Amino acid sequence: MQNFTHFDTSGNAIMVDVSTKPETQRTAIASGQIVMSAKAFTACKLGNSKKGDVLSVARIAGIMATKQTPNLIPLCHTISIEKATIEFELLDETNAVLATCTVKCNGKTGVEMEALTGVSIALLTIYDMCKALDKEMKIGNIALVKKTGGKR
Numbered sequence: 114m115q116n117f118t119h120f121d122t123s124g125n126a127i128m129v130d131v132s133t134k135p136e137t138q139r140t141a142i143a144s145g146q147i148v149m150s151a152k153a154f155t156a157c158k159l160g161n162s163k164k165g166d167v168l169s170v171a172r173i174a175g176i177m178a179t180k181q182t183p184n185l186i187p188l189c190h191t192i193s194i195e196k197a198t199i200e201f202e203l204l205d206e207t208n209a210v211l212a213t214c215t216v217k218c219n220g221k222t223g224v225e226m227e228a229l230t231g232v233s234i235a236l237l238t239i240y241d242m243c244k245a246l247d248k249e250m251k252i253g254n255i256a257l258v259k260k261t262g263g264k265r
Contacts, residue, residue: 119188128188131221139220139262143228144213145255146204147236153247154208157239164242168201171212171242175199175235179216179227186230190222197227199235212236213258225257 118129149157156162160169179197183189196217201210214231216224236252243250 126188128190129222131190134221134263136219136221137262138217139223140215140217140260141223141225141228141257142213142215142259143225143232143255143257144211145232145236145252146209146211147239147250147252148207148209149243149250150247151208153243153250154203154205154210156243156246157210158203162242163245167239167242168210171235171238172199172201174238175212175214175231178234179214179224179231182227182230186226189226190220192218192220192222192224192227194218194224194227197231199231210236210239212239223260223263225260229255229257 119126121127157167160166176197176199179194183191194216196215198215200213204211212232212235214228214235216227216231218224233255240250240252
């Protein structure tokens with residue numbers, strides 16, 4: 114267990130001690146995509162699904178999710194998020210929506226989990242709002258794209 118930071122020497126789960134780390138400006142960018150039918154994609158693109166403007170709702174959901182990350186993922190630190198954005202790129206050739214979440218803070222620990230949570234919830238919101246139009250949507254390729262700040 115010595116190689117895992119979230120376990121003590123006895124194998125017990127712990128929150129990493131960041132109390133002595135200096136604060137630095139930290140940024141994390143995560144992305145993912147949802148592939149859907151042409152009908153669902155058009156509704157997203159035009160913002161006229163029966164449930165409303167899908168991408169606007171998904172953007173708000175993703176931003177809100179970044180702020181809830183420590184309530185969702187055990188042992189995550191509570192971080193004062195100073196910026197959270199969700200951007201969408203509509204990929205016409207594949208009927209896919211690419212979502213990108215950027216999170217920034219000045220802190221002692223990174224915001225990777227917040228960015229990954231934000232993009233995941235944005236995509237899940239799109240799924241929820243479009244499931245009546247397409248029951249075979251696929252969410253995937255969720256990954257950390259970039260991280261800055263801290264030692265590494």
